[in-house]
Amino acid sequence: MSKLSIRIRSIGEGEELPYELLLLADPERSAIDAYAGRSICTVLEEDGQVIGAYVLLATRPKTAEIMNIAVREDCQGRGLGRKLIEHAVAHCKEQGYRALEIGTGNSSLNQLGLYQKCGFRVIGVETDYFVKHYAEPIVENGIPCRDMIRLRMELSLM
Ligand SMILES: CC(C)(COP(=O)(O)OP(=O)(O)OC[C@H]1O[C@@H](n2cnc3c(N)ncnc32)[C@H](O)[C@@H]1OP(=O)(O)O)[C@@H](O)C(=O)NCCC(=O)NCCS
Numbered sequence: 221m222s223k224l225s226i227r228i229r230s231i232g233e234g235e236e237l238p239y240e241l242l243l244l245a246d247p248e249r250s251a252i253d254a255y256a257g258r259s260i261c262t263v264l265e266e267d268g269q270v271i272g273a274y275v276l277l278a279t280r281p282k283t284a285e286i287m288n289i290a291v292r293e294d295c296q297g298r299g300l301g302r303k304l305i306e307h308a309v310a311h312c313k314e315q316g317y318r319a320l321e322i323g324t325g326n327s328s329l330n331q332l333g334l335y336q337k338c339g340f341r342v343i344g345v346e347t348d349y350f351v352k353h354y355a356e357p358i359v360e361n362g363i364p365c366r367d368m369i370r371l372r373m374e375l376s377l378m
Contacts (some may be wrong), residue, residue, distance in 0.1 A: 326367040326369055
């Protein structure tokens with residue numbers, strides 16, 4: 221069997237955003253559009269097919285945030301999400317950022333595991349964030365998604 225080739229690249233100007241993937245992480249297209257226009261979207265391709273993506277936004281001086289990260293459902297659990305985070309960390313260090321942040325729902329147990337394994341620390345909770353900002357209730361792992369858990373990685377300490 222031939223080895224699959226993986227490539228990670230930023231999408232070009234005028235190139236369509238991989239909405240199908242981004243909607244896995246963020247169920248509201250209007251929310252995605254609100255940050256995507258000001259962000260860099262990076263995709264992971266396997267044999268030319270886009271199967272993963274993350275969206276990075278410069279939020280404050282020297283601080284960037286991963287606003288969205290997703291891997292196609294049938295490709296999850298193979299280490300690609302971790303690869304995308306490592307790519308974002310390397311990119312941010314190269315660009316001179318001092319910190320990288322990410323937020324996730326209180327019910328996103330796998331994501332909370334992944335982010336902490338990658339070196340993010342919990343820095344706060346935005347209570348009722350998802351209740352206030354999303355029209356439809358979200359439930360994951362049998363848990364109502366209400367609060368945004370905010371995590372941060374200090375890049376200057378690494
Ligand atoms: C979150 C997501 C990007 C992770 O990508 P992935 O390629 O599945 O993750 P990886 O294979 O790199 O997994 C890395 C770690 O995540 C955790 N993890 C991932 N999938 C898991 C699963 N099904 N069950 C338990 N843990 C899991 C594990 O802790 C794993 O650690 P390990 O390598 O030590 O076993 C992906 O699952 C996804 O797209 N989910 C839907 C969209 C989403 O929720 N995005 C984030 C919004 S905050």
